[in-house]
Amino acid sequence: MIVWDSRQFAISLTASVLILILLGLLISEAALHRAYYVWPVFLAGVFYYLTMRRYIKRRRVVGTPFPEVWRSLLASHVAYYMALTPDERTSFERDVQIFLSEQTITGVGVEVTDLTRLLVAASAVMLTFGWREWEYDNVPEILIYPTSFSEDFEVTCPVAQRKLSGMVAPQGAVIFSSPDLCHSFSQEDSYHVGLHEFAHLLDMEAWQTDGIPKNLSASLRKRWLTVFRNEMERARRGESLLREYAGENLPECFAVAVECFFKVPDRLREYDPILYGLLASYFNQDIVE
Ligand SMILES: [Zn+2]
Incomplete structure (x- = not known):
């Protein structure tokens, strides 16, 4: 994530100066004597603030030292963070600070702890760590549930009913079961609800997913559908490294593949170097390195 967008700064500053000059020319000499000249200054200042407020706030946020408690929590729960170089860890912490300052995370019948917030942000x-200019502009409210839940959002549902550990609710929220999110970071299997749901957001446009991320480059797009359709069929036949749910449809196949790419990259590369390479190119990250 960009802390300070120099291009936007140049545009905002230039536009503010133009507003100042144009309004200044419209004010008569008599009005100047009545101190009306403050209005052009005020309006130009408001315009500058409104167009730059995201970056003004980010500078303030990253200017605050990253809490030591947060650093310890990341170190003890997020293996990905620990595998980064010191400089990369600083960038990761900065992105976490920005993400948490801009997203709303609300507990539903459960207290949202620092650990939960950090695991959502992580x-x-x-x-998106490989894309330095990426902006999460489509994250709705993030809700934390005390446990897994039914498709009707009930946490106390019959045992036989299908239980969800996370979901992107259409036009509503991203929901995570707090214990499942924690388990996703602590267990060594390929499952990860946090990565899964955010992968759906990368794929989502107008609340629809099709398994083709919206920022996929044209060069990758050609191979993408062929590789993922093939993988979905393998999952349906029970022949894939990806869990069975990848056979549901292309969006789920992509989200489940993302879990494997980040949690068991060695196994994924060994299983299918082409699928691994495609994801490594897309995310601009080679996790196995
Ligand atoms: Zn899904």
Whole structure:
């Protein structure tokens, strides 16, 4: 994530100066004597602030030292963070700070701890860490549930009913079961609800997913559908490294593949170097390195 967008700064500053000059020319000499000249200054200042407020706030946020408690929590729970170089860890911490300052995370019947907030942010930042100019502009409210839940959002549902550990609710929120999010970071299997749901957001346009991320380059797009359709069929036949849910449809195949790419990259590369390479190119990250 960009802390200070120099291009936007140049545009905002130039436009503010033009507003100042144009309004200044419109004010008569008599009005100047009545101190009306403050209005052009005020309006130009408001315009500059409104167009730059995201970056003004980010500078303030990253100017605050990263809390030691947060650093310890990341170190003890997020293996990805620990595998980074010291400089990369600083960038990761900065992205986590920005993400948490801009997203709303609300507990539903459960207290949202620092650890939960950090694990949500770490999931989001891991996916986009290779894209320094990426902005999460489509994250709705993030809700934390005390446990897994039904498709009707009930946490106390019959045992036989399908239980979800996370979902992107259409036009509503990203929901995570707090214990499942924690387990995603602590267990060594390929499952990861945090990466899974944020992968859906990368793929989402107008609340629709098709398994083709919206920022996929044209060069990757050609191979993408062939590789993922093939992988979905393998999952349906029970022949894939990806869990069975990848056979549901292309968006789920992509989200499940993302979990494997970040959690068991060695196994994924060994299983299918082409699928691994495609994801490494897309995310601009070679996790196995
Ligand atoms: Zn899904």
